[in-house]
Amino acid sequence: MNQEIQKYNNEQLLPYNLICNKLEQIISEHLVESESKVWHRHPVWFLAGNPIVGYSKQKKGLRLMFWSGADFDEPELIITHGKFRDASFYYNAVEEIDKDLLIGWLDKSVKIQWDYKNIIKRKGQLVRL
Numbered sequence: 179m180n181q182e183i184q185k186y187n188n189e190q191l192l193p194y195n196l197i198c199n200k201l202e203q204i205i206s207e208h209l210v211e212s213e214s215k216v217w218h219r220h221p222v223w224f225l226a227g228n229p230i231v232g233y234s235k236q237k238k239g240l241r242l243m244f245w246s247g248a249d250f251d252e253p254e255l256i257i258t259h260g261k262f263r264d265a266s267f268y269y270n271a272v273e274e275i276d277k278d279l280l281i282g283w284l285d286k287s288v289k290i291q292w293d294y295k296n297i298i299k300r301k302g303q304l305v306r307l
Contacts, residue, residue, distance in 0.1 A: 179206065182216040190235055196272040197240045201233055204277060208284045228295040228307070230287040239268035242280075245294050249306075250286045254279065263292045263304060 179202060187198035198221070205223055206214065212223040212230070222232035233242045244250065247265025248257045255265035267283075269275060291307040293300075 180214045180216075180221075183214060183221040186216055186221055190240075193271055194235055194240050197269045197275065198233065200272050200275050201240075201242060201269075201280075204275070204280055205231060205284065208281055209288070225288065225291070226295070228291055228293060230291060231284065236268070239270040242267045242269065244283060244287050246287065246290050246292045247283070249290050249292075250283060252283060252286070255283070261302070262294075 183202055187195050187202060190198050202221065209223050212225055214221060214223045217229065220232055220234035222229050224230065229245050231244050233240055243264055243266045246263050247255050248263040250265065255267055257265045292304045293307050297304060
C-alpha cells in the first residue's frame with residue numbers, strides 16, 4: 179500500500195479508517211495499472227496521469243468520488259451537476275461497501291473518462307477520452 183495513503187487512512191477515526199482501508203484494498207486490487215497518491219490532501223488513483231477515483235472524509239461521511247462518474251449511468255451515485263463530470267457515494271460504515279457494485283463502478287471509471295489531466299491547458303474545457 180502507498181505509504182501516504184496508509185498514513186491518511188490511519189489518521190481517520192473509527193469507523194472511517196476501516197472504510198478507507200477496505201476501499202483502498204478493493205481499488206488497488208482492481209486498478210492494478212493505476213498510480214495512487216495523496217493529491218490535494220486525499221487518496222486518488224490515476225490512469226496515465228488522469229484522476230479517476232478517490233476518497234475523502236466529509237460531513238456526510240466518507241465520500242468516494244469518480245471524476246467521470248456522472249456518465250456511468252448508475253442511480254446509486256450522486257451527481258453534483260457542476261461544471262465537472264464527477265459523481266459520488268457516501269459511506270458511514272464498512273458494511274455499506276458493496277464490493278460487486280464498487281467493482282462495476284471501477285470498471286466504468288476505466289472505460290469512461292474525461293480528460294482532467296489537461297484541463298488547465300484547455301482553459302477549463304473537458305474533453306472525453
